[in-house]
Amino acid sequence: MIPVTRDRWVFVAMVAAVAACSSDSTAPLAAVCQSTVAPLAPAVGAPLFIDPLTQSSCVEIAASNSSDSASYLIVAQSAGGDPGDSAPFSLQTGGLAALVAQGATGRLSQAAALPHSMWARLRQRGTVPNTFARGLYERRVAVSQRIRAGLAPRIQPAAPAMVTKPTLGSQRTFAVCADYFCATFKSVTATVQSVGAHVVVYVDNAAPANGLTATQVDSLRGVFDGLYAIDTTTFGGISDIDTNGVVLTLMTGVVNSLVSTAQCQAGGYVAGFFLPDDLDTTAAHTNKGEIFYTVVADPSGTLSCAHAVSDLADVLPTTFLHELEHVIIFNQHVLVRGGPQEDLWLDEALASYAEEVGGRSFLPDSSTFFNYVIGDLYNSYIYLLNPQDHFLLQESDTVLEDFGAGWLYIRYLMDQFGPSLAARLTQTTLTGTTNVATQTGVPFATTSGRWSMANWVSDLPGFSAPAVLRYTSWSFRNVYADFNAFDPADFPRAFPLVPTPFVAGGVAAGFAARAQRAGLALSDYLRAGSGTYTLATQHPGSGGFSILFNGQNGALSPALIPQLDIVRLH
DSSP, rough: OOOOOOOOOOOOOHHHHHTTSSOTSSSSOOOOOSSOOOOBBBTOOEEEEEEETTTEEEEOOOOSSSOOOOOEEEEEEEOOOOOOOOOEEEEESOEEEESSSSOOOOOOOOOOOSSSHHHHHHHTTTTTHHHHHHHHHHHHHHHHHHHHTTOOOOOOOOOOOOOOOOOTTOEEEEEEEOOSSSSSSSEEEEEEEOOOOEEEEEETHHHOOSSOOHHHHHHHHHHOOOHHHHHHHHHHHOOOOOOSEEEEEOOOOOHHTTTHHHHHHHHHHHEEEEOOGGOOOTTTTOOOOEEEEEEBBBBTTTSSOOOHHHHHHHHHHHHHHHHHHHHHHHHIIIITOOOOOHHHEEEEHHHHHHHHHHHHTTTTTTHHHHHHHHHHHHHHHHHHSGGGGSSSSSSSSOOOOOOHHHHHHHHHHHHHHHHHHHHHHHSSOOOOHHHHHHEEEEEEEHHHHHHHHHHHTTTTTOOOGGGGGOOOOOOOOHHHHHHHHHHHTTTTSSSSSOOOEEESSSOHHHHHHHHHHHHHEEEEEETTTTEEEEEEEEEEEEEOOEEEEEEETTOOOGOOOEEEEEEOOO
């Protein structure tokens, strides 16, 4: 299916009505509803969620009797559906005129305007690592299916017993994924250079010169130890199928070489990962344990892109948090409870949340905190630039905007239901939207609808958003405005989300007034979990307006759970 962007929206004036119009603002509204519907007069701040399949596909907002303007945020949303699904829709309006024919889009520049540490984080999050991560997710699914079918052992955490960690200076040989698709493996011999409470670090004996010093390896391992405690406290326990009581970290140039220099420069690189095969003791190339594979420092770029020593300190901790969440949720869903692998969109959303939780542990050190969350802020920002083009319920695992939607939604849920929700979502056999609805006690369509509205109204100036439409942990308008002022190349607007504006009554004579009575149609695609934002304004004394939410050629797709979200702002 060819994606439809905001630039390709269709704004269609009903020509028969236009031909007969004058500038008289008292002319009747265009009849967009096939039958009479009762006008709604929403109270300020009271959200409405309208199901066009079971209620009415046509909504009429009553005339404004106020001496002040009234405005409404209206979101045509897919409030569920299968991840990655999409279907066409149309919003036809009566009594509204578009103030602009096309909303501003704004795409981010490729310029590296952010400071070095933050840019290192963003460079690591391009299309190359995301595509690689998609392959890892498919391998997790395959391993979970083998375990559930009895083709691989389901190794559960044993009772507490004496465990023996690898010792400083000891060596081991590992089979390491040696190409972008992990179709081939390379034997790597490495030496233990740091031993901690939860993490042991091996360094490839063949690592390039000018890498991390022993002190720097110890420092990085110390950070990993602390982040291990944060992730396991937040989500739950990790497996220990090798019964050594620790997670092994293998720093090897084989990971650097997964991508070429050209690939790295164009689309990022793979900083680190856990390989699902290692949790299947019967796999062909399993190392039978929990192992975090990472790049090594390579300042001269002998293996692929150059990686300065400082890059590793900037990038690897957040990668560790993100990837460890995947191992924890696999353990809790599959190994502990015998359930299926979590849906990709929710697994990735929780992994992004893990990055933020880890970053918050460094506050009030805001510089370190923002280095941990800059990727999430960037992804959420570019999602909000064009939310109608992307998915909350993603299934591709390759689009940064989809990651941004997932982080925003999980962040909203944690603000609404408390941080303990993370463990409840993890420690279960339920998956996806069913998991969310069960753990929150609220239908997914309701939380996703409230979240869609919160993205615009949570900290909207002049509007007191009700509690269910708020983020409590972030004031995104302030944060995004600060990034825009500091780095307009990467953050081109003070606030990324710009609903398409419409006006009812009080417009100038001419085409705008004619279009007001004629009605307009907006055509686009509903994408699972996401929506199209519009903003309707009624000037004092103006008439009502109507909205027909339908498919482009008939009925809406019920599989996408279409929903019209409306909240009056003033």
